[in-house]
Structures are given as structure tokens and as C-alpha cells.
Amino acid sequence: MTKISMTVNGKAVSGEVEGRTLLSAFLREELGLRGTHIGCDTSQCGACAVHLDGQLVKSCTVLAMDAAGGAVTSIEGMQNADGSLSVIQAAFQEHHGLQCGFCTPGMVMATAALLKVNPKPTEAEVRHHLEGNICRCTGYHNIVKAVLAASGQDVSAIAAE
Amino acid sequence: MHNFDFVKPATVADAARALSADGAQALSGGQTLLPTMKARLAQPSVIVSLTGISEIKGVCAVDGGVSVGAATPHAVVAAEVGKYYPALAKLAGGIGDPAVRSRGTLGGSLANNDPAACYPSAVLASAAVVHTNKRKIAADDYFQGMFSTALEEGEIITSVTFAIPEKAAYVKFDQPASRFALTGVFVAKHKGGVRVAVTGASNNGVFRWTEAEAALSASFAASAVESLTVSAEDMISDLHGSAAYRANLVKVLTKRAVTAAH
Amino acid sequence: MPKDGIGASTVRREDVRFLTGKGRYTADINLRHQTYAVFCRSDIAHGRINSIDTAAAMAMPGVLAIMTGADFAAMGGNPAGWHIPSRDGSAMREPKRPVLAHGKVRHVGDAYAIVVAETLEQARDAAAAVNADITELEAIVDMAAAVANPGHRVHDEIDGNLAFDWGWIEDNRAAVDAAFAAAPHVTTLELTNNRLAPNAMETRASIGDYDPGTGDYKLYTTSQNPHLSRLLIAAFVMGIPENKLTVVAPDVGGGFGSKIYHYGEEAAVLAASKALERPVKWVADRSEAFLSDAHGRDHVTKIQLALDKQGNFLALRTETLANVGAYLSNFSTATPTFLHGTLMAGPYRTPLVYVNVKAVFTNTAPVDAYRGAGRPEATYSIERVIDKAAHELGLDPLAIRRQNFIQPDQYPYTTPVGLVYDTGNYNATLDKMIELADIAGFEKRAAASKAKGKLRGIGYSTWIEACGIAPSNLVGVLGARVGLYDAATVRVNATGNISVMTGAHSHGQGHETVFPQIVADMLGVPASSVDIVHGDTSKIPFGMGSYGSRSLAVCGTAITKAVDKIIAKGKKIAAHMLEAAEGDIEFKDGKFSVAGTDKAKAFGEIAFSAYVPHNYPLETLEPGLEETAFYDPANFTYPAGAYACEVEVDPDTGKVTVESFTCADDFGNVINPLIVQGQVHGGVAQGIGQALLENVAYDAQGQLLSGSYMDYTMPRADDLPFYTVDHSCNTPCTHNPLGVKGCGEAGAIGSPPAVINAVVNALQRGGHKAVTHIEMPATPARVWAAMNA
Incomplete structure (x- = not known):
């Protein structure tokens, strides 16, 4: 296991991952951000889409280690600052x-x-x-x-x- | 997927060293490799990420053409190459979907040489030159059949230099499920003649339709290929289209590409 | 329009959690000390299991348990819910469907072992190391060959591979044949209703959680139907008391039928949890879903329509081979029979109908109800053969339909296939469709398409279905082994807010919004004070779940019945408090009042009094304000509609583009128009998907060729147009108090024939006169081949 850090929804986070840990798994299992969903295993359905360094990506097709140091926005970070719907x-x-x-x-x-x-x-x-x-x-x-x-x-x- | 060690070098030289390890595999955007590994169809013991190497990213004009760094994502090609080579930018903007285009790269596509990938047709039709950490490879020598290239073990594509044609266009007919090319045709009218590269159709991977090239070099008009026939022999036949259907698409899309070329 | 009561397009309250990533689906649940399960699945279609060596896998890091089919051999089988006897009176042949394959594997994806480990990746690693010695047998894939070769058997004890050979109505057969023999014109069409994968975006998932202290089992699972799962698992499969098992279905990410059924994985994680005394979690990946979810459709049909020269229908008959796959899934025997044969009259007066269905075992995944379930197959066959007949007789496709419609003054109308339609007005929806689709402007649009080099076509479908499943006494006669009523509890809390426990379980239909609209309307309280409780057998009296467009018509009616009881009790309380006779109490706008006076008590005051019964008729009335009702519908509901589809065909590539799709539906009264429209949109998209894109394909060896989104074509945003939908022509259902009919399956039932009729029309108009039919999905390659035959 390797410790990685990144910024998720504006907060600095870190966690332990294997080489094979996907960004989606890091978000869901390590950080508990379960709004990012897994709907397929061939990178087509898009239920796992997040923004990585401002770009739309499928988090099931990015290695967590490859995203280390980056800035991720997930669905949990999409509300207005006051909690209302964007x-x-x-x-x-x-x-x-x-x-x-x-x-x-x-x-x-x-x-x-x-x-x-x-x-x-x-x-x-x-x-x-x-x-x-x-x-x-x-x-x-x-x-x-x-x-x-x-x-x-x-x-x-x-x-x- | 099987577990592996992960390294992310910052230079091509470091990447080359890392790739010399047993079972090492280069990872670019990962849009094909990671799903393959999830299905346990590939089991590298070391993954060497190329996404941290800035020297192989980006787009720049070079003498008579445009150079695209191998680790440049499709979205960047789509956004930045248009002023040099609109047909190439348009092709890049039609690969996969927006999220795939954020990650997937030119180098990754060429190294994999999927028979239904878009980029190989552009490289072949443009008579592009594939630059690696070891040498330069002409497009006509690079593609060696489905999933097969001239790359040697551990060789890393660094950039591709495209000669800019007078006119060019890529027309893709989507495989309806995967949205890869069921067949795609890239037509490029160069000073010295026309090149027509076809992807998605053949069991041998991307190929040049030489009869059409001759006809179009004589007369660059859709009607010039009307009388040609495309053999269904060696064409892919699957759930989504017979060999005969793909042969038909080769001609239809060639005509459309000629009409669209500018 | 009411703000949030019946008829209001109230936006959905559940959306807020889904839009902010706070929905909680089964895969999102993690229990303390949880373990992870992975199933070993057959990679061949048919084989005899000689041995399964688990020793190496068991020795791998983190592995806790491996169970195989042998460990479950003593358990019961997962049963078919309906017994369908054959024409000759013989019983249905029902092979045991074990929790895990034992003795034989019968389809690619058939699970034969469960591997449980500390982490998911450890379980995956170990599953790959389980060594099954399986002798491959010849795969039985093609239905006609399965029936023709009695020696090749999916189940060793069943020769001919038939579950049943069903005739409906058998007594009518001779009369139908005689009508055909005498008919001036007979149109014959052979067609395939393509096999589909339901593809709810949330894959199936289950967590078994056994409590060794109490002996209670708890199952979290992706279910449309938690009570039925509890019944099947407890009473049929595992043999545990029903009261020792709780089934919880949290947020469910789509179902479309595929999550009605009990699957072996659910029993396996429960058994493994008991063995380990730890929770066991399994989440299917998409590849597993393609291999192991119940598929839909897969009929091969010959349909014949007898007509006079003026186009009046005289008789109709069909012969169908219906694929049930390797095992009988829970609704698999009802789907091709009583959800299919009984619909063969359509909205027409055809006097004589006979339907024959042979249910065939094959070495493929089980086939069961998928959105529409039997009714899309029936509608497709009828609406295609009518178009072909109209073409042969030179009649207008709309005129031939209209002239054969059951007329508004003929209700209740008894069909020759056993249903009694209570109400309808098919001319009204047809007229509305003609208006909305601008049929009059078609030729102009066709000319514009032609100028672009495209072939334009238009196709129609006038459909009816039976839903709101179902009257128990009727389905009991037809072979159902369960009742299909539903139940609700309405609990008015002391402070006046309300919890409604319903047996329906939303997997996208918006129950949390719609049911409160009804309760609020009836009780005169704000909808925001009403909450729905669903998807947990420990909290809900009983329920038969959500499918067959039954949630509103059946479960919703149960809610209204419980609310009626609340109001009735409230009147008793009010009469006491207001010192009036109960018969003089009126309830309106949230107030109990004495008729003709201004004496009144608000609903909240009555509720409070029920829980603080200081001034209360305790000698005659229990305190509290909570009522339960069970409701069994008197009949199906019969939504109907008229659809039009316009397509353009690219003659060079065969690619079909849907240019417009228009629906005029009769759903009776509508509670929430916004949601009803959404249901139609989704159904139509699935119907267009079936007609143009989707297909589950197996090769001759039973290997699944369309096992991922790389090869199974899911409709995407750019495959589809904006739809025009209308539900203004409504004839309220006569036998439920809300006057509602089902709307969830309509789009998927009515749309496929409209699309294919349009494609055939486009080709014929484009000069391809020989094309009288094209099979679904009408892919570019298939359309091109038809044009170049």
C-alpha cells in the first residue's frame, strides 16, 4: 500500500492505495464519497464521471496513483456553498x-x-x-x-x- | 485486476529505464489498457505511467507540418490542432466521448493500434512520422496489422509529425455500441498525390486503399471512385456488420470524405 | 392546477439526494466486519461438473470460505411463480433451479461457486484459482433445434426441451382454423422478438447479514419486490421461517423487471454470512450482469391474420417459440402466456383468436419479464401483421386499424382471449396522434428528406395492454402461485405528520413524491407532511412490489383504502368531540365538520386526540390513528394509445434516424403529469432501442457475443429525438377509486412496431418494394442488406 494525497472537493485528503486502486474506488471506499457510481467495467456508462484537474474523466478508468496530487471534484462538491442545489x-x-x-x-x-x-x-x-x-x-x-x-x-x- | 507496482517518471529516459523491468507496461491515458486489465486480460507487473512526462505533451508547428506530443490527450488535439490541421482536430474531437478524450492520447492509440481506432488512419493518410525515444518511423512502416506495430519492446512514442495536406477529411461510421469506427476513412490530398487510409474495416488493421488513391490523384472528386469496387475479402465480419457491409462503407465514406475535404 | 395534490406536476423530493450524491444504493452500504464475495461462473454453455477443486484458492491470502453447488444441494430450488399446463393437460416441466449450479452448468455465466475473502480483490484473485473440471457438452442454443432434437437436453430429465406447449384458448382452435380456411385473405408474417438485456444502470448487489445471537437473517438487495424475495428465499429455497428473514431494498437504480426476481446470489450470501458469522457483500460487475441477469423477450413467432377484402379482421392465430433460457425464472412462465396470449386481441374486434406458445429450454441465461413483459411481443406481432395486411390489400394503415377498433359503446368488452376491457376510446387517441404528429404534413417532410438523399418513412402502432397486475382470483385460475393484491399502512403520528408504508418499491418511478400527493389530497394536509416508507419487509405490512405497471393502480389504491379508514375513524372521533352524530360529520379540506354548522375540528386536532385520548370515546374506539388496507384489484387496467414514428434512412449506409416520435396515450386519470411523461419517454427509448439498437446475441456454442457495452448497443442521447407525448384523451379506469391506469410499460409496448413499420415504409417508398419485413434490431448493416438483397 502506498499513501497518496490529492484535493477532493476543495479539501486536502490522503489515503492508502494499491497500484490497482482506481480513482473511483479511492473516492467511494477510502473517502466514503459514494455518489460516484460504477455502472460498467468498459468505461462507457459514465456514472463514475468526475472532474480531475478541471477535465471530465471516468474515475473508473484512472488509477488513483495517477491522480495523486491532482484536484478532483465529485458530485458531492457540486452544490452551492450554502448547500442549495446548483x-x-x-x-x-x-x-x-x-x-x-x-x-x-x-x-x-x-x-x-x-x-x-x-x-x-x-x-x-x-x-x-x-x-x-x-x-x-x-x-x-x-x-x-x-x-x-x-x-x-x-x-x-x-x-x- | 491483478496488482502491480506503479511508477510515474518525469522524463522519457526514466520511463525507458522503468520499462526495461520484467513485465513492465507503459500506461498513457489508460482508456483501453485499464478496462483490459480490469477484465484480467493483461497482467503487467509494473505500470509505467507516461502522464507525468511534460516533454511528450503538447502541439507545435514544425516545418511543413504539425507535431503532436504522444501524451497529448485527444481533447487537447481537438482544441489546439485545428489552426494547423482541421481534419486531424476534427478526428480527435470525435474519438470516444468527452471523458475519454480528456485522458486518451495519440501515443496510446498508436501503440495499441486497435483495428477500429481513428488515429491510425490519420497517421497513415498524412504520411506522418512516428518519433520514438530511439528513432523515427514512417507511417507506412509503422502499422503492421491488427494490434501490431513496428515498436520494439520498451520503445516509447514521443511525438508524431503530420505533414499538412492541401485538403483532408476524416469520416467515421460508428460501431453503434462501442462508438469505435465500424469503418472510418481518412482522405488526404497532398501535393504529391492523394492518400486514403481506412480503419475499422480490415482484419489486417488500418490500410491504404490504393485504387482510390490513384483515381483521386487523377481527379479529386467523389465521382472518381464511383466505378471502383472494394473487395470484401479480409474485411471484418461481426455482430455489427458483414464483410460486404464494411466493403460498402469503405467506398461510401471515401466519397463523403472527398466531398467534405477542405 | 393543484399545488402538490392530485394532478400537479410536483417536482420530485427524492431528486435532492440523488442530485447531491446522497442516494444510498445497495453497493453503497458497508457493514462492520464485512467480507466480499465473488462468484465463479461457467465459461461454457453446457457441461457436466466432474469436480471443483478449491484447495489452492482456499489457501490464498484473505480467503475465508468457498462454497460450491454441493453445499447447497440440500436446499430447495428457486421456483417458477406460475404453473402453465400444456394443451394436452400435462403439467409444466419444472427443473430445479439450484442456488449454485450442481451436476451441470447450463449457460455461460451459470455460477457454481462463491468465494468469500477479506477484500474484494482477494476474492477475485481466489476465484480465478478455483479449478473446476467440467466436461463440455453440446450447447443447445437455437430454439427450433432444441425442440427438434429430443436427445440433446438442457435438463437430463426433460426430452424435447419444452417446459410447456400452451394453447390459448384451446377450445377456440378449431373455430379459428375454420375461419382461416374460409377467409378471403390471409396475411402471414414470421418475425423474431429480439432478446434484450434489461441493463438497469445499477447492477445487482446483495449483502447477507446473519445475526448469530438471534438467528435472524437480513438481506440488503437490489429488489423491486422485497416481500416476494423474502417469501421465495425463506419458504422455497433456504427453508427458514419467514419471520427470521428481513429483506431490505434501499435505493434501487432501475429495474425494468430484472430485479423482480429472486436470484441464487441472494441465498448464497445469506448462507455464507451464516457460515462466517460476518456480513458478506457481493456487487455484480456489468459483465456479470450481462451473463446472469434475466434477459427479456426472445420469441420467434409466426402470426397470421385473416381478413375480408375490405380489411375487416376475421381471425388471428400465432405460433410462438418462447425462449426461457436454462432455468425457469420466477415470472418466466407467465410472461409468454398470460401476459402475451391474452393481449392478442389488441384494441380490435377480431372475433376469433388462437395463440400457441411453446416454452423452450436452451443453454442461455434465463429469460423473464422485461419492461412490458409479453405485451410488447404481442403488440409487435399484431401491429406488424396489420401493416403487412394493409400493404397487401392496398389499404391505408390507419384506416384499417380504425375500422377494426372496439367502439366506445362496446364496454365492457369481452375479448376472445379472456380479458374484459372496462373502458377506452381508441379513436380519440388516434385522432390526437394524427394531429400532434402532423400526419397531413408527412409528404412535405418526405420530399425534404428526398432532396437530401434520404428515404423517409412513417409508421404507426395502436396498442393496448393489460396491467395493474393483478386480480388474484383471476390469476389464480390462470396458474399463479401467489396473490397479486397489495397492502399499505397509513400512520398518522400524534403531531399530525404521516408515514405511509407501501408494498410498492420505487426504482425510479417517484413514489416518494406521488403517493404523498394522493394522501395530501385526500386528507387536506400539505404533501410535505407525508413520507413514504418502502423497501423493508420489517417495516411494511406486506407487498408484492413494483412491476407490471401496478404501483399506482394497486399499491396506490391500497393507500387510498387505508386513508379511507383513517377518515372513517376520524369521523368517529370528531363526532364524539363535536357532540354530533357520526352520520352528520363531513370531511373536507382537512376539516371534520358537522354538516350545516360551523362546528369543526381540524385533522391535526383529531390526530392529536387519537393519541392523547382525554376527550375520546374509549369505550367504543381504540386510541391511535393508524390503518392498514389490503387491496386486490377487480380487473386489470387497460391503458391504450396511438403512436407514430418518422424515420429517415440513409440509403448508402442503411442507418436509420428517428426524426420524430409521437405518443397519444390514455392512462385514465393522471396524478403527476411530469412523472407520467417521464415514464413514457423512458419506455419509448427502450422500445426504440429494441427496434433499432439492442440485441443479446449468442453464438452457436452459447457464448455471449454481446457481453458488454462494447457490443450491446445501449441507446444514447444522440440516438434519440425529443418525443411528443400526450395523455389528454383519458377514459378513467372504472374499477379503482383513483381512475388510474398503468403508464410504466406503455412506451416500451407501443413503440417497437411503430419504428419498424416506419422503416419498412421508408424502404418501400424508396423503391425497395420487395421489403415487407425487417427484423429487430434494424441495424444499419441489416437495413443495408435488405436494400441490397
Whole structure:
């Protein structure tokens, strides 16, 4: 076991890992940050997505040791400072962009990464950006709507009730 | 996955030394290697991370082309290469998904030489030069069939120099599940002629469609390949498409790439 | 619109924890002194186990226990929930489904040993060192071959590999055949309903926790159905008293049917926990999920429709081979029969219907109910053969449907396949769909597609289903071994807030939001004062779980019945406090009042009085305000709808793009429109997935070719459009007090035929006249091959 340190959600943390310990396992088991989910073993579902040094990554496909010294943001670090839901989180709730909730942390992290570089994405850009995040419940309709809403765009015309 | 020792050298020289250990394996972005190790299909005893070596990262203009550091993630290529070589930037921006592009690297892709990877087609069509810690390898010599390259044990790709064509485009048809290339075609119109590189289609890995190159060198228009036929022999046949289907895609995508080239 | 009562698009309260990473799924639970389990699974489809050598693995670091099939041989089997007799009256053939494979392995992924160690990686390392000597036998994969070769047996005692050969309704067979013999036109279609992997994003996981002090077992597990799991594990498999086992399903990350069932891993971790006197945790990885979760669909069907020249349906018959895989999973025998054959009338007046289903054992993973369960298979067959018939007769596909609809004045309508539809209005949803989908503008859009070099097509489906599972007496007659009622307890606390214990268990449906809407509406209290308790057999009176679009219609109704009892008791208390006759007490807007006066007591005052009974009729009424109700539905509910799908086909590559998808559904009354729409979206996405993308494929040796997301095509955001959904044309259910019908499966039932009808339409319009059918999934390669045949 080797001791590593990194910054997670703004706090300095450290823990013991093996070579094979994945960043996802470090977050979940060592730090108890269980909002980062594991939905596959081939790096496709995106439920484990976090930000590493500002970049969206799949934490199940990064070795904890390779991330040592870096800065990680996970779903647990996405609320506003006062604990209220961030704009993205609030949009997902408002537009029913989640059902079982399992893919949701990854969706929120992916959305945050998109809006950082593309503050007003088109529908097609949102769908393309979410290529690495699989949801089985929502059919993506309300996820895409929530992302567009979180970017400040008017979504009232989408899908007449 | 099996356990291993982990080292993260800061220089290519240190990495080369680390890779001389028994069972040592280089790890770049890890987007293919780590899932393979999770499935216990690879069991390295030492992992040598290349992500801490700044000398093999980044993009810069070189005489007549652009050089991309081997450890440069796809996302950086997509963002920074566009001003030199738009078709290459576009290809990089279409690999995997955003999270994969944050980690996956050019060097990792080339060292693995997955028959459905995107980058090999760009390297081959661009007549790029693969630089390693030991030598320079011409693209035509580098790819040696599915998952097979000219790299020697422990040899590390440091950068790739791409000659910038007059016109070029890459068109990929996704394998619907994995989003790798079911077939992808990179067309590059150089001063000296056209190169057409095809990935995803062949049991022999990335290859040049020489008949199309000749036809397009004579006339760079989609119609120039209309009369050509692509043999289904040696094409991959799997759940997602027969050999005949892939052969069809080679021609369709070549035409589309020619039309899209700029 | 009400703020948070019935009919309000209330946002979901559970979202806050899911959005902040505070959801707690089974894999998130860690118990003190917990150990980790890994299962050894067969890598061949069919083989005889000669020996399993665990010595080397047992000696590895951290290994605590290894158990094999032999250790569980004395235990019972995991049973099928429904007995389906064959046409000749013979009993269903039910091979034992052991906790771990014993004697033979019968599919790739069949687990034959459990390895428990101090850490997960140690357990994995040791599992790789377990040495099983297994003689490979010929794999039985293809259903037709399985039936045709009685000598090759998945189960040694079952020749012909058939669980049953079922006829529905057998007495109608001769009349149906006679109608076909006399029919002016017969349309025949052979089709496959492709095998799907449910793929809830949370994989299955279980933690066994045995308490050596009390002898109590506790199981944390990913279940849609904790009480049924308790019953099966306790009474059928492990032989322990039901009251010594608690099953807890915490947050569940999707199910779609796959988490209804009891699986052997649950019993294995409980037994291992008892042996070790420590908790044993197992979490499936995705590869295991593909190998061992119950799959869905997998029917091969020949369907025939007899019509007159004007397109009136005269008779319909089908012959189906239904794959049940290697073992009978809990609902596997009901799915291809009573959830399939009984739906073969669709929304039509077809007077004569006969359905034959042969359930076939193969060396593949068990197949069971997956979203829609039998009804998508029925709907696909019917809606495809109708389109083909319309094409053959030169009739409009919408007109032929409309002319055969059951009419609004015909309810209750008894179908020839044993159901009584209570209400509906199929013309209304069809008209709404035609309007919303702008069918009139199709040719213009098709011309625009053509100008881009694309082939555009449109396809329809007018579907019905039976859900709200299920009337116990009816399903009992049909072979069910359980009742399908549900239960609820409404506990009004002394301070007026309310806990509702429900047998439903949400795995994404929003029960924590919707059920309080109902209770709040009935009691005139804020929804925020009502909380749901679910997913724990020690806290809930009883329940049959969430599947078959039953949560609201059945479990929700049980809640309303319990609330009715609360109100009735409240009236007694109020009558005493207000010194009035009980018959004069009215309850409205949260107040008990004496009719015609301004004398009233608020609900909270009554609740307080029930717990502080100082001024209370103690001689005739117990204190406290808590009521339990069991509710058994009188009938299924029959949601129905009309769907339209528009596609573009790229003629060069065969790639199909869904350009629009329109749903006009009748779900009766709607409690929360936001959630209902979400359910339809998700169902439609799964239906489009089935039609265009998804397929579980085995090779001839029974190796799974689509064992990961590298090869199993999950629908992604860029595969799908925004959908147009509508539920304004509603005919309230006549037999539950909320007037609600199920909505969870609708999208997955109605959508696949609309997609395929659209693809076939696009190809035919594009000049490929010979294409009358294309199998699902209509992948680019398959569509291209059809165009280039």
C-alpha cells in the first residue's frame, strides 16, 4: 500500500492505495464519497464521471496513483456553498431529468464540463456531449431539456404536454 | 485486476529505464489498457505511467507540418490542432466521448493500434512520422496489422509529425455500441498525390486503399471512385456488420470524405 | 392546477439526494466486519461438473470460505411463480433451479461457486484459482433445434426441451382454423422478438447479514419486490421461517423487471454470512450482469391474420417459440402466456383468436419479464401483421386499424382471449396522434428528406395492454402461485405528520413524491407532511412490489383504502368531540365538520386526540390513528394509445434516424403529469432501442457475443429525438377509486412496431418494394442488406 494525497472537493485528503486502486474506488471506499457510481467495467456508462484537474474523466478508468496530487471534484462538491442545489442540479429536478438517480451524478458532472466550455450549447451539441453517459430511465428527453435549461435557454417549446 | 507496482517518471529516459523491468507496461491515458486489465486480460507487473512526462505533451508547428506530443490527450488535439490541421482536430474531437478524450492520447492509440481506432488512419493518410525515444518511423512502416506495430519492446512514442495536406477529411461510421469506427476513412490530398487510409474495416488493421488513391490523384472528386469496387475479402465480419457491409462503407465514406475535404 | 395534490406536476423530493450524491444504493452500504464475495461462473454453455477443486484458492491470502453447488444441494430450488399446463393437460416441466449450479452448468455465466475473502480483490484473485473440471457438452442454443432434437437436453430429465406447449384458448382452435380456411385473405408474417438485456444502470448487489445471537437473517438487495424475495428465499429455497428473514431494498437504480426476481446470489450470501458469522457483500460487475441477469423477450413467432377484402379482421392465430433460457425464472412462465396470449386481441374486434406458445429450454441465461413483459411481443406481432395486411390489400394503415377498433359503446368488452376491457376510446387517441404528429404534413417532410438523399418513412402502432397486475382470483385460475393484491399502512403520528408504508418499491418511478400527493389530497394536509416508507419487509405490512405497471393502480389504491379508514375513524372521533352524530360529520379540506354548522375540528386536532385520548370515546374506539388496507384489484387496467414514428434512412449506409416520435396515450386519470411523461419517454427509448439498437446475441456454442457495452448497443442521447407525448384523451379506469391506469410499460409496448413499420415504409417508398419485413434490431448493416438483397 502506498499513501497518496490529492484535493477532493476543495479539501486536502490522503489515503492508502494499491497500484490497482482506481480513482473511483479511492473516492467511494477510502473517502466514503459514494455518489460516484460504477455502472460498467468498459468505461462507457459514465456514472463514475468526475472532474480531475478541471477535465471530465471516468474515475473508473484512472488509477488513483495517477491522480495523486491532482484536484478532483465529485458530485458531492457540486452544490452551492450554502448547500442549495446548483443551477444544473436544480434544472435536473425542475425538468425531471432523473428517475432512478444512478446515472445522475455522472450526468451532472458531464453537464458542468460542457457548460464550462460551451455556455449555450445546441440540442445536438448536448446530445453529442452526453455520448459517454448512459441513462436507462429517462430516454434522455428531460436530461437534454435540463441541460439546455441550465444553460439559461428557453425550453418551454420542447415537448408540448 | 491483478496488482502491480506503479511508477510515474518525469522524463522519457526514466520511463525507458522503468520499462526495461520484467513485465513492465507503459500506461498513457489508460482508456483501453485499464478496462483490459480490469477484465484480467493483461497482467503487467509494473505500470509505467507516461502522464507525468511534460516533454511528450503538447502541439507545435514544425516545418511543413504539425507535431503532436504522444501524451497529448485527444481533447487537447481537438482544441489546439485545428489552426494547423482541421481534419486531424476534427478526428480527435470525435474519438470516444468527452471523458475519454480528456485522458486518451495519440501515443496510446498508436501503440495499441486497435483495428477500429481513428488515429491510425490519420497517421497513415498524412504520411506522418512516428518519433520514438530511439528513432523515427514512417507511417507506412509503422502499422503492421491488427494490434501490431513496428515498436520494439520498451520503445516509447514521443511525438508524431503530420505533414499538412492541401485538403483532408476524416469520416467515421460508428460501431453503434462501442462508438469505435465500424469503418472510418481518412482522405488526404497532398501535393504529391492523394492518400486514403481506412480503419475499422480490415482484419489486417488500418490500410491504404490504393485504387482510390490513384483515381483521386487523377481527379479529386467523389465521382472518381464511383466505378471502383472494394473487395470484401479480409474485411471484418461481426455482430455489427458483414464483410460486404464494411466493403460498402469503405467506398461510401471515401466519397463523403472527398466531398467534405477542405 | 393543484399545488402538490392530485394532478400537479410536483417536482420530485427524492431528486435532492440523488442530485447531491446522497442516494444510498445497495453497493453503497458497508457493514462492520464485512467480507466480499465473488462468484465463479461457467465459461461454457453446457457441461457436466466432474469436480471443483478449491484447495489452492482456499489457501490464498484473505480467503475465508468457498462454497460450491454441493453445499447447497440440500436446499430447495428457486421456483417458477406460475404453473402453465400444456394443451394436452400435462403439467409444466419444472427443473430445479439450484442456488449454485450442481451436476451441470447450463449457460455461460451459470455460477457454481462463491468465494468469500477479506477484500474484494482477494476474492477475485481466489476465484480465478478455483479449478473446476467440467466436461463440455453440446450447447443447445437455437430454439427450433432444441425442440427438434429430443436427445440433446438442457435438463437430463426433460426430452424435447419444452417446459410447456400452451394453447390459448384451446377450445377456440378449431373455430379459428375454420375461419382461416374460409377467409378471403390471409396475411402471414414470421418475425423474431429480439432478446434484450434489461441493463438497469445499477447492477445487482446483495449483502447477507446473519445475526448469530438471534438467528435472524437480513438481506440488503437490489429488489423491486422485497416481500416476494423474502417469501421465495425463506419458504422455497433456504427453508427458514419467514419471520427470521428481513429483506431490505434501499435505493434501487432501475429495474425494468430484472430485479423482480429472486436470484441464487441472494441465498448464497445469506448462507455464507451464516457460515462466517460476518456480513458478506457481493456487487455484480456489468459483465456479470450481462451473463446472469434475466434477459427479456426472445420469441420467434409466426402470426397470421385473416381478413375480408375490405380489411375487416376475421381471425388471428400465432405460433410462438418462447425462449426461457436454462432455468425457469420466477415470472418466466407467465410472461409468454398470460401476459402475451391474452393481449392478442389488441384494441380490435377480431372475433376469433388462437395463440400457441411453446416454452423452450436452451443453454442461455434465463429469460423473464422485461419492461412490458409479453405485451410488447404481442403488440409487435399484431401491429406488424396489420401493416403487412394493409400493404397487401392496398389499404391505408390507419384506416384499417380504425375500422377494426372496439367502439366506445362496446364496454365492457369481452375479448376472445379472456380479458374484459372496462373502458377506452381508441379513436380519440388516434385522432390526437394524427394531429400532434402532423400526419397531413408527412409528404412535405418526405420530399425534404428526398432532396437530401434520404428515404423517409412513417409508421404507426395502436396498442393496448393489460396491467395493474393483478386480480388474484383471476390469476389464480390462470396458474399463479401467489396473490397479486397489495397492502399499505397509513400512520398518522400524534403531531399530525404521516408515514405511509407501501408494498410498492420505487426504482425510479417517484413514489416518494406521488403517493404523498394522493394522501395530501385526500386528507387536506400539505404533501410535505407525508413520507413514504418502502423497501423493508420489517417495516411494511406486506407487498408484492413494483412491476407490471401496478404501483399506482394497486399499491396506490391500497393507500387510498387505508386513508379511507383513517377518515372513517376520524369521523368517529370528531363526532364524539363535536357532540354530533357520526352520520352528520363531513370531511373536507382537512376539516371534520358537522354538516350545516360551523362546528369543526381540524385533522391535526383529531390526530392529536387519537393519541392523547382525554376527550375520546374509549369505550367504543381504540386510541391511535393508524390503518392498514389490503387491496386486490377487480380487473386489470387497460391503458391504450396511438403512436407514430418518422424515420429517415440513409440509403448508402442503411442507418436509420428517428426524426420524430409521437405518443397519444390514455392512462385514465393522471396524478403527476411530469412523472407520467417521464415514464413514457423512458419506455419509448427502450422500445426504440429494441427496434433499432439492442440485441443479446449468442453464438452457436452459447457464448455471449454481446457481453458488454462494447457490443450491446445501449441507446444514447444522440440516438434519440425529443418525443411528443400526450395523455389528454383519458377514459378513467372504472374499477379503482383513483381512475388510474398503468403508464410504466406503455412506451416500451407501443413503440417497437411503430419504428419498424416506419422503416419498412421508408424502404418501400424508396423503391425497395420487395421489403415487407425487417427484423429487430434494424441495424444499419441489416437495413443495408435488405436494400441490397
